[in-house]
Amino acid sequence: MQVNDMMDDPVTGQPGPASPASEMEAVHDPATAGRNWSDELTFRNFVENFPGVAYRFRMHPDGRFGYDYLSSKCLDIFGVAVEEVVKDASLLIGMIPESDLDQVTRAIEESANTLSPYMIEHRMVRKDGKTIWVKASSIPQRMDDGDIVWDGVALDITDRKIAEEAIHLSEETLRLAQRIGRIRCWRYRIAGRPIDPDSRDILFFSEDTPPRHLSHAELSRMIAPVDAAAFDAALDRAIADGVGFSLELRTVEEGGGSGYALVACDVLRGEEGKVAELIGIIQDITATRKAEREREAAEQRYRSVVEDQTEIISRLTIDGTLLFVNNAYCRFFGKDREELIGRKWQPSAYPDDVATIERQLSRISPESRVRVVNNRVFRGDGEIRWVQFINRGIFNADNKLIEIQSVGRDITELKATQQSLLQKERELSEKNAKLEKLNIAFEVVIEQKNEQLGNLKSDIIKHYNAFVKPYVNELKHIAKGRQEIQYLQLIDQGIQDILSPFADELLSLNRHLSPMEMKVAGLIRSGLQIQAIATELNISPHTVKYHRKNIRTKLGIQNQKINLRTHLLQVIR
CATH class of the missing domain: 3.30.450.20 (PAS domain)
Structure with missing residues (x-):
């Protein structure tokens, strides 16, 4: 164009x-x-x-x-x-x-x-x-x-098109709601007539099926027989009184299964004010009821576990109002559940501990959801008891604290044991301090005794050398036989050893030397050979060798090329 x-x-x-x-x-x-x-x-x-x-x-x-x-x-x-x-x-x-x-x-x-x-x-x-x-x-x-x-x-026709679009959107929304909510609809045209069970006056439609006409009897057969009478009675009241109804009824599915449905209707009146039509829905709530039963069963199991606990369990609002308490809580505080629910927890706490408890509870956050508080409470009989409470915050989807769950256990005996241990530790510390002082005093005394003993030994040696040894030396000069001279030398050496640190040092080296081993060690130190030691002690040379071997073993020099007499002279001065 x-x-x-x-x-x-x-x-x-x-x-x-x-x-x-x-x-x-x-x-x-x-x-x-x-x-x-x-x-x-x-x-x-x-x-x-x-x-x-x-x-x-x-x-x-x-x-x-x-x-x-x-x-x-x-x-x-x-x-x-x-x-x-x-x-x-x-x-x-x-x-x-x-x-x-x-x-x-x-x-x-x-x-x-x-x-x-x-x-x-x-x-x-x-x-x-x-x-x-x-x-x-x-x-x-x-x-x-x-x-x-x-x-x-x-x-x-702009307004008409807008209206049509709105109607189309409403219809789509309705279909979506029907599909999501599993809703079927029905319209019952009464027109002032009594209910005719066989008259197909009911228009029944759903999201996935085309509209179809049903009779009252056919609609009633969708309701389980045990609830059919309640449904019919509700219909009669709606027609007679002009008031809608809402019922939860058991239903019979087309495949023969059973379920639950929410059946509701409203009333439309004609020009004369009489009931002309009932408009209703049948919403399948089987899945909802099943979920509710499972939730109720889970809650019952949870409640049984909570009620059987010996711990005192409660749930409270953020301002401290009790929402739930278990049986152990009631027994511990000596009150019925009705006396506790809706009341605050503060009166049961020891007054001096309330501020600490509130401060700890105020620190519960999404980052720190649990706070443990040990505080005193008044038991039902008035006795003050120590209880450890584990307080866990419960948050909503926005991470806002809405409730606190508290689990408590009586730790009075544990506290007493801890106090007793602390007291024992203090007493033990005091005793240790006293022992340390005594040890210091003993060390001073021992030092003094050792000093006195050293002085005494020195005096004895001086007196021996001054008053005894000259006579021993004189006897050596006037002695006629070789054996007599040897005996005098042994006596002199023995006395010297007794007065010297030899005996003490020898014993300190090994407390397991026998008396014979000590005699042999003394003779070896004085320079005697195996045969002379055997003659002196009236034992065989083989026995002397045996004792020498034992002495070396006990002195820790076995299998080493170390002279036994030299070693004895070095370690025992």
């Missing part, structure tokens, strides 16, 4: 500028208007008061097109003046969005080819940016000169 700036004059029929739409004469010629109006004024009033736009659209054989006439509502609906559109028809055509233009063009071409009525709904975008919906209806006729003329009207 092409827009022609020079349309045929609607009055003369000759080519020329298109006439203004306000000149009604342009459409009153019976030869061109195709209408036989007996009263021009009536036609004018009708057109100007019509809620849409009356128009005549013309298309020439060569494809040019334009408007012969548009009513004054053109400005209200399309936002452009009649004169502008008559001068340039593309103003209206250009408002049609591309998504709708092809459909409009095909509809015009089909109407032109078949001279069938043109009727279409499409969108238009006005110059001010507003999108409207338009419904155009017209009847074509072919003129003698080959032009095709459409006389019709265009209506603004």
Whole structure:
């Protein structure tokens, strides 16, 4: 189609500028208007008061097109003046969005080819940016000169389309709700008649099945027999009293299974105020009830575990109000559950500990959900007991503290044991301190005794050398036999050894030397050989060797190339 700036004059029929739409004469010629109006004024009033736009659209054989006439509502609906559109028809055509233009063009071409009525709904975008919906209806006729003329009207159906979209959205929402909520709907048309069990007055529909008509008996058979009477009674009351109902009933599924459903209805009244219709739903709540039963069973198991605990368990709000206490809690504090629920925990705590408890509870957070508090409480009999409470915060989805669960155990005996241990530790520390002082005193005394003993030994040696040894030496000079001289030397050496540290040092080296081994060690130290020691002690040389071996072993020099006499002289000075 092409827009022609020079349309045929609607009055003369000759080519020329298109006439203004306000000149009604342009459409009153019976030869061109195709209408036989007996009263021009009536036609004018009708057109100007019509809620849409009356128009005549013309298309020439060569494809040019334009408007012969548009009513004054053109400005209200399309936002452009009649004169502008008559001068340039593309103003209206250009408002049609591309998504709708092809459909409009095909509809015009089909109407032109078949001279069938043109009727279409499409969108238009006005110059001010507003999108409207338009419904155009017209009847074509072919003129003698080959032009095709459409006389019709265009209506603004934007509000209707918005309403339809809202209805469509509501229907989609309803279908979605039905699918998600497993809801089926029914409408029971009463119309003032008593219930007829066999009359198929019930329209039953659901999201996944088309609507179907049911009788009252068929609807009742969806209800389990044990609840059918309650359903029928509820229907009767709704009809008689005009009040809806809501019931939870057991149902019979099509496959023969059983379930639970929420059956509810509302009442619609007729013109005379009588009940005309019941509108209801049947919502499958089997899964919900099953979940509730499982939850109740789990809660019962949890409650049984909690109630059987010997620990005192409670749940409280953040301000300290008790929401739950177990039996052990009631027994410990000597009160019934009814006396405790709804009350604060503070009165049962020892007054001096309340501030500490509250401070610890206030520190519960998503990062630190558990706080352990050891505090004193008043037991039911008035006795003060120590209890350890493990307080765990319970948070909602926003990490806001909503409750605190507290598990307590009596630690009075443990506290007493700890106190006793602390007392014992203090006493032991005091005794250790005293022992340390005594040890210091003993060390001083021992040092003094050793010093006195050393002085005594020194005095004895001096006295021996001064008063005894000269006589021993004299005896050596007057002794006649070799054996007598040897005996005197042994006596002198023995006395020297007794007065020297030899005996003590020898014993300190090894407390396991026998008396004979000590004699042998003394003789070895004095320089005697094996045969002389054997003769002196009246034992065999083999026995002397045996004792020498034992002495070396006990001195820790066995299997070493160390002279025994030299070693004895070195370690015993």
